[in-house]
Amino acid sequence: MRAMLLLVAGLSLAAAACTGPAPTATPHDASGLTTPTPARERVAPDLDAVPPVDTTAHTVGLEDVVFDTFDGGFVSLSRAEPSTIRRLRDAIRPIYNPEYERAGEARAWLGDGDRVIGVVAAGGAFAYPVKTLVFREIVNEELDGVPVAVTFCPLCVSGVVFDRRVDGRTLLLGNTSALYDNDMVMYDHQTGSYWHQVSGRAIVGELSGASMDLVPSMMATFAEWRALYPETLVLSNAKERVARSSDPSERVKAAVNRGRFSFPISEQATSDRRLPLGAEVLVVLLAGEEKAYALLDVAAGPANDHVGGTPVVVFGSGDAMAAYVARVGGRELTFVAADGGAFTDRETGSTWDLGGSATAGPLEGASLTLIPARRALWFAIAGSSPGVALYEP
Secondary structure, X not given: OHHHHHHHHHHOOOOOOOOOXXXXXXXXXXXOOOOOOOOOOXXXXXXXXXXXXXXXXXXXXXXXXXXXXXXXXXXXXXXXXXXXXXXXXXXXXXXXXXXXXXXXXXXXXXXXXXXXXXXXXXXXXXXXXXXXXXXXXXXXXXXXXXXXXXXXXXXXXXXXXXXOEEOOEEXXXXXXXXXXXXXXXXXXXOOOOEEXXXXXXXXXXXXXXXXXXXXXXXXXXXXXXXXXXOOOEEEOOOHHHHXXXXXXXXXXXXXXXXXXXXXXXXXXXXXXXXXXXXXXXXXXXXXXXXXXXXXXXXXXXXXXXXXXXXXXXXXXXXXXXXXXXXXXXXXXXXEEEOHHHOEEEOOOOOEEOOOOEEEEOOOOOOEOEEOOEEEEEHHHHHHHOOXXXXXXX
16 A cells, blocks of 8 residues: 555665766756745645535546555545545645755755656756655645646656646645545645646546646656756755655556556556556647657657657656757757767757757757656556557657
């Protein structure tokens, strides 16, 4: 169960630093780095003020939403007592007041090979360690004036960043302690509606059927992210707890590939075997068209493709995947892998880094536009986007 997974992660020693050399990419400009919202109001949410979820409105079966009772069992939403629902709310406590420290300070407890979810804002770059997110799962933040939620579900290794504005209101997200298709279910404090993490869709409650927009992000190792943004700020909440923990993602992937899931899973999520169920994929959505890219495929070389009529390139390096609009100044570009984890475009011979910036050649100084995307294990994508198009090299 999820409680055992969290316990094991907390007691495990950190893995050794990454086995390969750090990327040689030219560091990005991080001048003017500031904390994201230094004057923000400190949030102290009142869980008793959250409206009860309206179970008369739902897009999935109430019996398919199950609460982890943290005693080795679970109970479905269709049978759960209101007192149980209230007791389990935020049992895995989200971060409502994020705190940060400099990358140099974070290296005391965050290894080069530890993965982070990275977000770039006008004030600089921000890294959210997976080792922290395993215990907290949701971070409510505001970047560039945009309320965002950095989310991670350890049961499907899904890292997704959302814009918390929906239908003209700003939502504050909490954790129901429930799962749908073995993936975290969040709730919003404003309406009590339930949200499926990997898809960003409301599945129970007043906002059922609504979706949150994606915010561009990248999952990478700390070394890969720091090579691109050496002045990055790092989420420091709970650092004392995670200093000796490890990312359980590899154990989760191995279990999923053996068909072992902690919670009920639908046939829809497990029947699509175009990829192993535990394969890591990145899903791009453009102009209503969705396409998935497997980490193993793009790690072998960039994926040059078109999605929704837009030229796209997906870079892969080590644990990192990132999708970009493959166009600069109206000119479409195609890419091949180069030495040192870099990439080269065929049209001009310019060199590009994992962060989508040209570091040498005729286009030096140019940048590609990062495309918002979802990253998760294949079963979670197959379940939330059945029949999704899959890139084949």
